[in-house]
Amino acid sequence: MNLLLKEIRRNPMLWLLAFVPVVFVAAQLRPEAHTVLFVLSVLAIVPLAALLSRATESVAAKTGDAAGGLLNATLGNLTELVIALAALRAGEYVLVKSSIAGAIVANTLFMLGASFLLGGLKHRVQEFNRAGARLQAGLLFLATVALLMPSAIAERDASTGPAVAQQLSLGLAVLLIVGYGLGLLFTLKTHRAEFAGAEHGEEGEAPWPIGLALVTLGGVTVLVALVSEIFVESVQQAAEAFGMTPAFVGFIVVALVGGAAEMAAAFSGARKNRLDLSVGIALGSAAQIALFVAPVLVLLSYVIGPTPMDLHFWRGAVAMMFIATLTAAFVTNGGRSAWFVGVLLLMVYAIFAMTLYLLPPQLQ
Amino acid sequence: MNLLLKEIRRNPMLWLLAFVPVVFVAAQLRPEAHTVLFVLSVLAIVPLAALLSRATESVAAKTGDAAGGLLNATLGNLTELVIALAALRAGEYVLVKSSIAGAIVANTLFMLGASFLLGGLKHRVQEFNRAGARLQAGLLFLATVALLMPSAIAERDASTGPAVAQQLSLGLAVLLIVGYGLGLLFTLKTHRAEFAGAEHGEEGEAPWPIGLALVTLGGVTVLVALVSEIFVESVQQAAEAFGMTPAFVGFIVVALVGGAAEMAAAFSGARKNRLDLSVGIALGSAAQIALFVAPVLVLLSYVIGPTPMDLHFWRGAVAMMFIATLTAAFVTNGGRSAWFVGVLLLMVYAIFAMTLYLLPPQLQ
């Protein structure tokens, strides 16, 4: 605990933690002040994300980058799962789906791209374990192919299509979860050695003791989940006040803020030339959302939702996920990166963001 | 001959050969008992496939894996050519096309995937000649691009589209055959050394003398062709009795049983860590169907068919071939495999199978 306080005293960014109680109080007193709540919740998420990143690195120092990346991805996505569950219970399937698709695209393009760029500005050429990147890209490709099918069927036939898409979604959900489980078995058990990151000598700060790190991870994750809920509630109205289209908010803004914690960890890893950690968080988190979070939501919708949810995404979302996966596969293929590779990924993301920003409402 | 009998005595699976005469007699006596004929023909194809595989390996031991793979692929596809010719003469172009597309997808995803999985369960990491895999994937990509064109044209304009698609198909057929011939010239003649498989010390059984192997190859191929014809006739009705959609039968069931012989050889090669043989059979056979069998059928349709056949496939089939080719290209790019790579390929195949199984009739 002392160590945690010392850390907060030393790092000015953590002083923003003061906004965490403020946003909770404000949400109670003025639940209709959306723009204020939006700004406050973003200010509160940033230091929480920084703490989460610091705790993850300390755990990763014990477990190795591959397992550390998985841990970080899981905790980051827990937040998203918590938010999605609330939306699921309310039957807001469009919001659930757009946050899933947005998170996958933001992780594969923005998080990976910014990691490459930030790392590349400091280090001329960076290497990472290409076996891991290839595997995650393969899993993402599998998920994208799976998402193509219900969308194609549902759009080609308005009468029986949706019912078939629902059945198919159930089968695909089970298949994707099995695929994800086998992927974990492969990377963490049978072929663990192939996915170990390189040794990294450069280590800026001493890692925290494992106990403190784990307690911080747990506690901060809960706080992020609570603040995120306020953020999601306020973002839609606040965004309209700023003149953004709903598609842009759901796909871009929510995904970027929702992934802030993981991004902080990924970027920090890249700056410290631990690109295996960054790639593991970025692609691992995207794969986890596509092969675990989304299918689990489909299964849970049979229990807690008003009606079952399917995996039918709108065409543009499927296309963007497919392009993002192709890009990530192409770019990580060689296991090396430099700053311009990050620029390429970020530019593809910028093209998507620009298109969604300008998209007329009737096309969304 | 003695050697052949000894082999049959030693290998219990070959005792199923007894079903070969049974199925011929049954087809004569009770041609309308489709479900019985379906089961009998599957039981008869299995041991024939095993024999074919054993004979091919004996020949491959003499010729090297690349030429052995080509030989096996050719003999395997001869069967399919024989069946397709019968359907062509009857003008059943939908059946011909769906068996072509189904065979390409089954070879690139199921046969390759199961080879990687079966090989990977026995050997931690397996290597294969990536030059060969890349070339076959390139040929498949070429064929997929060619098949895209008539389909796009025929579907965009109902009046003149089909006539143009027919002309275009004729030109593309010639182009693909030329491409296939140049590919053979490249791999077997000018750059033979680059495509030679690695030396394999582990050799379970002594190869047969070349004479016996060749005679067995020829004889068994004829038997497989005859039994396959009974199988194809009975499968449609039997499948309906089991509640399968026509698209599922044509694309999945026929392709899997029709490829049984090649699969037996590919899987056996993978278990013996001769992955070059497996990859050669799987991708080589797919490329041969796409660049040789299909174009030859188009050309022959001008001579023996009631009307010329074009290369216009339904959109879903083209999309599946394209995804299968992309997947195979991505996965074989590195020249190494482990069990999970096989799982990935099989899962993409399972996604296709599941979709076709649930596809409502009006979308097929």
Next chain:
Amino acid sequence: MNLLLKEIRRNPMLWLLAFVPVVFVAAQLRPEAHTVLFVLSVLAIVPLAALLSRATESVAAKTGDAAGGLLNATLGNLTELVIALAALRAGEYVLVKSSIAGAIVANTLFMLGASFLLGGLKHRVQEFNRAGARLQAGLLFLATVALLMPSAIAERDASTGPAVAQQLSLGLAVLLIVGYGLGLLFTLKTHRAEFAGAEHGEEGEAPWPIGLALVTLGGVTVLVALVSEIFVESVQQAAEAFGMTPAFVGFIVVALVGGAAEMAAAFSGARKNRLDLSVGIALGSAAQIALFVAPVLVLLSYVIGPTPMDLHFWRGAVAMMFIATLTAAFVTNGGRSAWFVGVLLLMVYAIFAMTLYLLPPQLQ
């Protein structure tokens, strides 16, 4: 000057230079004799292209292959920019767009493919700097994704779509130019070493002095631009006289003749086993058209065009650019080539050409 005359005396192909004044005179006297002007202008472009190639090589001998490739691509595209500007001023946006798309596809498939084939017929296996090829393929991929968006939006909604596509095109144009600039910064400045070609001992002819080379480059570029203009004016009518569709002329014939100068340089580099030069010209030129020429034309259309031009290409053109980019990325991934790789690329190009040749007018 003496050196230049000696070169002309020695090389019979350069005697065709006599057609340069002839075509100018003919265009003045008989501007309506389209077929004659078409033949004359092709005859005049060929020796100019050869001169340009010789001069470029001389400069490249001084600057290294990467910068030499950029120089050659830029001069080659200057011609295309000059022609496009004339069409832009006249508001002929369909012609501008089809020549842009055609040039991208011709460079990535035909120029690269023919370089690989011609080089491969002389050298068994050729190596090139894969870092450079991957970067150019990445830039092309970025541009293709950018071009997808306005086309998708404009085609899905006839009322507001075009206006949105126009806004989006403006944003994308700026983004692509920034991307291109950063790419140059990366290859020529921060990571120059990674993109340096291999040393090439084999050097057939002595390079010209740099002064003569630069003057020739400039003068011949102007002549090519002037002759090209006559060519473009006559090609449409001449093509109809030969029975070609407008799509085939715009996409194939104009692109091939317009790129003749660069092709001569690329092919000559490939024959001399300087494949880095060939790949640099082919992919570099395609990337420059997609990320610099096309966006600049969009921006200039606001100044000199009758109405602003957008980046909305017809669906088939976008699909062909996407396939061409995928093919080039796949094929150059390994950094090695042999003659059959060239055949593969040329065959994909032949499939496109064949389709466009047969395309009924209402589908164009």
